[in-house]
Amino acid sequence: MLHTIRRLARHPHFLSLTTFSCHHIPTPTLNCMLHHHYSISMENDARRLFDQNPTSRSIGSWNMMIASYLQSGQLRKAQDLFDQMPVKDVVSWNTMLSGLRKSKNPHGVYICFIQMMRIGFRPNDHTISVVVSAVLKTEFIVLVPQIHVFEVKSLAPNPNVFVGSALMVGYANLGNPVAMSRVFDEILERDVTSWNALVSGYMEMGYTKEALRVFDAMPEKNVVSWTSLLKGYIHNRMINKARDVFNKMGERNVVSWTAMINGYVQNQNLVNGWKLFRLMLRSGTIPPNHFTFSSVLDACAGCSSLLMGQQVHTGIVKYGIPDDIVLSTSLVDMYAKCGDTDAAFRVFEAMPIKNLVSWNSLIGGCARNGRAMRALEMFNRMTETGTKPDEVTFINLLWACGHGGLVEEGEKHFDSMVRKYGILAGLEHYACMVDLYGRAGQLEKAYKLIKVMPFEPDVVVWGALLGACCMYSSLELGDYAAQGIKKLKDDHPAIYSMLSKIHGEKGAWSSVAELKGIMKKKNVMKQTAGSWIVSDFGKR
DNA sequence: AAGACTGTTT
Numbered sequence: 001m002l003h004t005i006r007r008l009a010r011h012p013h014f015l016s017l018t019t020f021s022c023h024h025i026p027t028p029t030l031n032c033m034l035h036h037h038y039s040i041s042m043e044n045d046a047r048r049l050f051d052q053n054p055t056s057r058s059i060g061s062w063n064m065m066i067a068s069y070l071q072s073g074q075l076r077k078a079q080d081l082f083d084q085m086p087v088k089d090v091v092s093w094n095t096m097l098s099g100l101r102k103s104k105n106p107h108g109v110y111i112c113f114i115q116m117m118r119i120g121f122r123p124n125d126h127t128i129s130v131v132v133s134a135v136l137k138t139e140f141i142v143l144v145p146q147i148h149v150f151e152v153k154s155l156a157p158n159p160n161v162f163v164g165s166a167l168m169v170g171y172a173n174l175g176n177p178v179a180m181s182r183v184f185d186e187i188l189e190r191d192v193t194s195w196n197a198l199v200s201g202y203m204e205m206g207y208t209k210e211a212l213r214v215f216d217a218m219p220e221k222n223v224v225s226w227t228s229l230l231k232g233y234i235h236n237r238m239i240n241k242a243r244d245v246f247n248k249m250g251e252r253n254v255v256s257w258t259a260m261i262n263g264y265v266q267n268q269n270l271v272n273g274w275k276l277f278r279l280m281l282r283s284g285t286i287p288p289n290h291f292t293f294s295s296v297l298d299a300c301a302g303c304s305s306l307l308m309g310q311q312v313h314t315g316i317v318k319y320g321i322p323d324d325i326v327l328s329t330s331l332v333d334m335y336a337k338c339g340d341t342d343a344a345f346r347v348f349e350a351m352p353i354k355n356l357v358s359w360n361s362l363i364g365g366c367a368r369n370g371r372a373m374r375a376l377e378m379f380n381r382m383t384e385t386g387t388k389p390d391e392v393t394f395i396n397l398l399w400a401c402g403h404g405g406l407v408e409e410g411e412k413h414f415d416s417m418v419r420k421y422g423i424l425a426g427l428e429h430y431a432c433m434v435d436l437y438g439r440a441g442q443l444e445k446a447y448k449l450i451k452v453m454p455f456e457p458d459v460v461v462w463g464a465l466l467g468a469c470c471m472y473s474s475l476e477l478g479d480y481a482a483q484g485i486k487k488l489k490d491d492h493p494a495i496y497s498m499l500s501k502i503h504g505e506k507g508a509w510s511s512v513a514e515l516k517g518i519m520k521k522k523n524v525m526k527q528t529a530g531s532w533i534v535s536d537f538g539k540r
Numbered sequence: 541a542a543g544a545c546t547g548t549t550t
């Protein structure tokens with residue numbers, strides 16, 4: 001019977017058609033059928049089978065069912081089953097932990113792991129690597145030394161490559177180079193990936209010399225080793241050293257190319273990023289993928305070149321790059337930053353699924369292009385369709401309100417940010433609100449907000465106030481704001497031109513002359529400004 | 541049932 005099922009399982013539709021009434025199936029057969037449904041992502045049919053055979057379920061059946069739900073992203077249902085399970089094994093726990101990790105829920109992983117330990121369950125190698133990788137860059141990273149102790153005491157004094165890598169990455173994240181290298185020394189049968197992790201770890205902590213020393217000492221190197229070194233230099237803003245590594249590499253893959261291109265883009269060196277991308281296309285051996293195109297689109301957005309952006313968009317189609325949520329979001333962002341809001345909307349609406357970043361890009365695009373009402377509309381649609389806004393959403397939204405003169409709307413959202421969504425207002429949110437009040441001429445409110453906010457004002461906040469004072473010719477507050485800026489950074493060129501304008505309007509010509517004198521003496525130059533309107537070589 | 545070293549977006 002089992003053999004027959006296995007053979008039939010190769011025909012994708014057969015088993016799903018037979019599941020309408022399959023009672024009293026023996027356990028091995030049930031598990032085999034569940035596995036089949038798992039592999040073709042038919043969790044509903046699997047569930048029907050599962051429900052129809054309560055007496056033949058083994059722990060494995062439950063585990064398989066939970067894995068099916070996690071595979072299709074139904075964390076809630078997986079969790080329910082997990083809670084209902086009469087007896088769990090280590091596989092059940094690992095499956096659940098892995099699902100929580102995939103859904104980016106480090107807190108859930110933490111709770112689940114602690115619970116597992118409390119009940120007295122023994123984690124295994126898989127548990128450790130899942131848990132450690134889930135808590136990286138979160139407050140739960142404190143688990144790493146504890147897991148290490150547990151590993152040494154209860155599992156094995158020497159970690160294998162998987163556990164070793166996980167612990168090394170964890171210690172690198174904690175900024176503990178000594179612990180990291182000690183783990184490395186203790187790994188049984190170190191392989192090239194252990195060495196790579198060591199290079200990356202030192203680079204992440206800023207020990208570039210040590211990383212290079214390790215790199216040179218490696219018994220064997222692969223593309224990943226080279227790319228780790230390259231990426232490390234970029235991480236430490238040593239872009240030229242990164243390029244040297246790139247040039248010396250014997251073998252390059254799409255990851256190496258993308259890392260180097262993106263390194264230029266992130267360091268504002270858009271020209272070299274673009275040049276390298278062209279070189280990549282010309283050399284024709286390694287085709288770019290969605291990672292590469294996202295970086296290149298970011299470069300186009302960075303120089304607000306719609307023409308370049310359109311060319312890249314064409315390239316994406318020409319290369320047949322499959323739909324990807326991040327890539328589409330990059331397109332939305334590029335079009336928005338290049339001033340083509342309509343194109344941004346077209347790309348956005350064509351996206352089959354949108355995530356938080358996609359919504360933020362679009363709302364930010366509306367805000368930048370003076371479509372405040374549209375930004376608000378999109379925000380409503382976002383929340384109605386079940387995407388929870390974050391702090392970036394609100395920066396964009398408040399910015400839109402400020403520039404659209406929508407004071408009450410801005411106040412309403414600033415308020416709901418904390419009360420409804422539990423997001424604490426950051427300095428940037430306060431800056432938006434100061435700007436909002438300032439632009440609306442409510443200088444007193446702007447001033448009061450600066451006074452009560454729980455941060456020291458930065459240049460942006462003072463600048464918003466100063467700009468407003470300039471707009472509404474307020475001498476006293478303007479001087480106050482200028483003092484604020486001076487305390488942070490002595491000669492910000494904008495101070496002088498703004499101050500002299502305010503003083504001039506008030507007829508305080510002696511102050512103006514004095515200011516002009518200071519400007520001359522300090523050789524203050526006006527900041528050069530560029531407009532994105534002309535950056536397509538006058539095309540518009 | 542499941543894990544590791546290099547690349548993307550606000």
